Amino acid sequence: MPSASISERRSIRWVPEPASEPTSTLVLTSPGSHFVDIRVLKLSYFKQPKFANDSSSTARIDWAFAGQSHSEKATTEGAASHGRWEHWVDSRSDDPQVDEGDMFPQPSGLVLEKGRGPHPTTGEITDYEETWRDLKIQSTDDEDKKCAIVLRTAGNNKDSIGMVVRVGSWCQGIIKSGGNLHVERWRWRSRDTYAPVSVGAIIGSEDDSGGWSVQTFPTESGTWERVVGMGRGTLPCPLTFKPEGLEQGQTTDVGDITWEVIERSEW
Structure with a gap:
């Protein structure tokens, strides 16, 4: 069975644009590969300030989705694995699709994910590159159980x-x-x-x-x-x-x- 993970995105790049990180993105994945991925726009990138202090508004949700992930053998040269994420619930769609990407471990300890998806501005399917880092899983009790x-x-x-x-x-x-x-x-x-x-x-x-x-x-x-x-x-x-x-x-x-x-x- 796969291990649990806590992944924080460090950057996203829509090729050939420069990399940036306009969101706070965190993905929690269970040992059974169930996950919740929440991406919230930082205020410095937020284009609708009148909604910034309205907790009932979803305007700062860049994307949020949940489902089950699958790791497969990569067919792309240099990739360590190929990931697929089935979206059971998706903030952007009532008929969500599967998204996919190839994983390339980096010497820095980060993981580079490469794939294709709709560009947030143009809507066109575009190559993207994301970098991720894993956070340490911590216990919340005095017995050090996780x-x-x-x-x-x-x-x-x-x-x-x-x-x-x-x-x-x-x-x-x-x-x-x-x-x-x-x-x-x-x-x-x-x-x-x-x-x-x-x-x-x-x-x-x-x-x-x-x-x-x-x-x-x-x-x-x-x-x-x-x-x-x-x-x-x-x-x-x-x-x-x-x-x-x-x-x-x-x-x-x-x-x-x-x-x-x-x-x-x-x-």
Whole structure:
């Protein structure tokens, strides 16, 4: 079984343009290859400032999607592997497709991903290059155990679809329901290192000072803090903060939406 991972994007380049990083992009992937990928525009790249402090707005969501990934043998010379990401829920489409890319490990420790996709400005299919780094998976308890939990809903009336993935000290979720989109990102900090982040702060963004209401969820060993929360809806991210109360196959209702634990693992 593949291992869990926490991947932060460092840059994107639409060939032949120069590389940049207009977003805070984080991907959480479980041992079972379920993932949530959330990409939030940094304020310095945001073109609609009137929405910057509106947590119900989704204008700063560059892209958010979730599903299951697959790693295959690469056919491109020099590539270590070929990745495919099935999108079960996608902020950009109600009929999402599979996206693919070739992975090239770099001497710096980063991974270069090469593929083709729609250019955000022109809409034309264009070659892209992304660089990624893996973050360390941290334990959130005093016994140094790490866990991964995946919740999924297809909606009681098929009008809702969403996924929540927790890996170690990070948790992300996305749901589309009744025409609304909602995404969240949570980060855990230990008792010794916890300090409240500024309202609207997101990983990798030094220029964000406004956005959404910060929420916290204290535990015995530290505090979970919601560092991204956009759109309208409810996600069961806090359920994953106490994994001892969850078992694979278990279902729980959040409002009128039923969520199922489709994966739970510890190591």
